[in-house]
Amino acid sequence: MGIAAAFAGFGARLLAQPAAIDVVIIGAGGAGLTAALELQAAGLRALVLEARDRIGGRAFTDTSLGIPWDRGCSWLHAAAVNPWVAYARQHDFELIEDRYPRHIHDGARRMSDAETAGLRAVRERIERELAAAGRRGLDIPAEAALTQATLADPWYPMAAAGMTAWEGIEPANYSTLDSYQFIERGGDLLIPRGYGALLAHYARDIEVRLRTPVTRIRWDRSGVRVESPAGAASARLAIVALPASVIAAGAVIFAPHLPVEVLQAHHDLPLGLMNKVALRFKRNVFPSERTEFLWQRRDDGRGMGYLTRLWDSNVCVGMSAGRFAQELEAAGEAAAIEHALGELTDMLGGDLRRHFDRGSATAWASDPWSRGSYSHCLPGRFGARALLTRPVGGRIVFAGEHTEQSAYGTLHGAHLSGLRAAREARRLLQESST
Numbered sequence: 001m002g003i004a005a006a007f008a009g010f011g012a013r014l015l016a017q018p019a020a021i022d023v024v025i026i027g028a029g030g031a032g033l034t035a036a037l038e039l040q041a042a043g044l045r046a047l048v049l050e051a052r053d054r055i056g057g058r059a060f061t062d063t064s065l066g067i068p069w070d071r072g073c074s075w076l077h078a079a080a081v082n083p084w085v086a087y088a089r090q091h092d093f094e095l096i097e098d099r100y101p102r103h104i105h106d107g108a109r110r111m112s113d114a115e116t117a118g119l120r121a122v123r124e125r126i127e128r129e130l131a132a133a134g135r136r137g138l139d140i141p142a143e144a145a146l147t148q149a150t151l152a153d154p155w156y157p158m159a160a161a162g163m164t165a166w167e168g169i170e171p172a173n174y175s176t177l178d179s180y181q182f183i184e185r186g187g188d189l190l191i192p193r194g195y196g197a198l199l200a201h202y203a204r205d206i207e208v209r210l211r212t213p214v215t216r217i218r219w220d221r222s223g224v225r226v227e228s229p230a231g232a233a234s235a236r237l238a239i240v241a242l243p244a245s246v247i248a249a250g251a252v253i254f255a256p257h258l259p260v261e262v263l264q265a266h267h268d269l270p271l272g273l274m275n276k277v278a279l280r281f282k283r284n285v286f287p288s289e290r291t292e293f294l295w296q297r298r299d300d301g302r303g304m305g306y307l308t309r310l311w312d313s314n315v316c317v318g319m320s321a322g323r324f325a326q327e328l329e330a331a332g333e334a335a336a337i338e339h340a341l342g343e344l345t346d347m348l349g350g351d352l353r354r355h356f357d358r359g360s361a362t363a364w365a366s367d368p369w370s371r372g373s374y375s376h377c378l379p380g381r382f383g384a385r386a387l388l389t390r391p392v393g394g395r396i397v398f399a400g401e402h403t404e405q406s407a408y409g410t411l412h413g414a415h416l417s418g419l420r421a422a423r424e425a426r427r428l429l430q431e432s433s434t
């Protein structure tokens, strides 16, 4: 007796669905949407179930402040190998090279290039030391791969804050070997209409069942049945395109349970934290008409980086990461806005607050559908991403940025994982019908 028959009539009512579904896709982020489009193009019947009332997951462009700003991903990283670059160009989405000037402030004083040369030097040294450890296959904390001279450098805390922003967690807590696998070629691009808007354009013809949080996935050799308060659905197999932290938290129950090493791999790839605060001013309060990246010099990791004059508007986006972002998120949206306003006033002086209009802050850690911003690999756990590219029981295929070794933590990684999952699903379906 197959799973569909065994549980026919179990629990929730059936979701209204076309006669027979080949693949049920859980999660309508970059990974799930890519898999859906690929399967549809191959003539397969895919059903996408999404917990939120919108698609995109961690790729979401907010327009409530009058201009588009991305609450999640915004940079097209690794432009030379990022498939979204070609997609954007084909569909007339303008792309901008991120060559914005970076400025560090020491209190209210803007530091000169000569004064910040030490930061550039220590960054280069860190890159060399991490690459050397990566080449040796050292699956140790990134910080443990650095020399005492680097750790003692007066600019190290600022450099470490940059590393924390990249991984969403302090360098003591992620694997050197894992981060060494990331392919970073071609620099970063920005997209004025929004990275979330680009994904929404890509997914415009995909039908998604919104407000359908999956709570249980039953599977056996004959197929899968997924359950949610909105109803249940059966299919020949499932692509699970959920953030690793959602599965590690036990938000979805697998029956039978996942093999222990598969569950462990989700725990080994937790999502670190990056949050954003967007501030809208009534006029330009910044030192330049042009966009700049501003950063306060501090050694305690409690600073934010600010992209000013977003798309030539009076909106500025501040970013916090790691432990400090956790703290700020726990303090609430008003406190995050207040912190950003205070720090900007310290840097720029003047009556900045008087011209403040309104703001908005993200809270990705407490968002139940993401539980963090992007994945990192715990030291000693290298291999977890590769393990999740293997299907379970011929019926469950995982997708999501956390499964993509060379592009983890990104929207292009999510896309690549969706392509891989769709290929795998087709192979399994072919195998099971022969």
Ligand SMILES: Cc1cc2nc3c(=O)[nH]c(=O)nc-3n(C[C@H](O)[C@H](O)[C@H](O)COP(=O)(O)OP(=O)(O)OC[C@H]3O[C@@H](n4cnc5c(N)ncnc54)[C@H](O)[C@@H]3O)c2cc1C
Binding pocket: 026, 027, 028, 029, 030, 031, 032, 049, 050, 051, 052, 055, 056, 057, 058, 059, 071, 072, 073, 074, 075, 076, 077, 212, 213, 214, 215, 241, 242, 243, 246, 251, 252, 274, 275, 276, 362, 364, 368, 369, 370, 372, 373, 374, 399, 400, 401, 402, 408, 409, 410, 411, 412, 413, 414
């Ligand atoms: C603040 C921030 C900044 C970032 N900056 C960048 C950047 O500049 N460049 C870059 O490339 N990447 C960046 N990223 C990372 C990038 O956004 C993600 O890697 C990517 O969007 C992840 O896609 P995904 O499909 O793997 O997961 P998600 O987008 O998280 O998709 C998973 C989907 O599953 C849904 N879901 C969860 N639980 C359930 C359930 N029980 N049932 C049904 N559905 C469920 C979620 O709602 C979500 O829609 C950033 C992320 C954040 C948060």
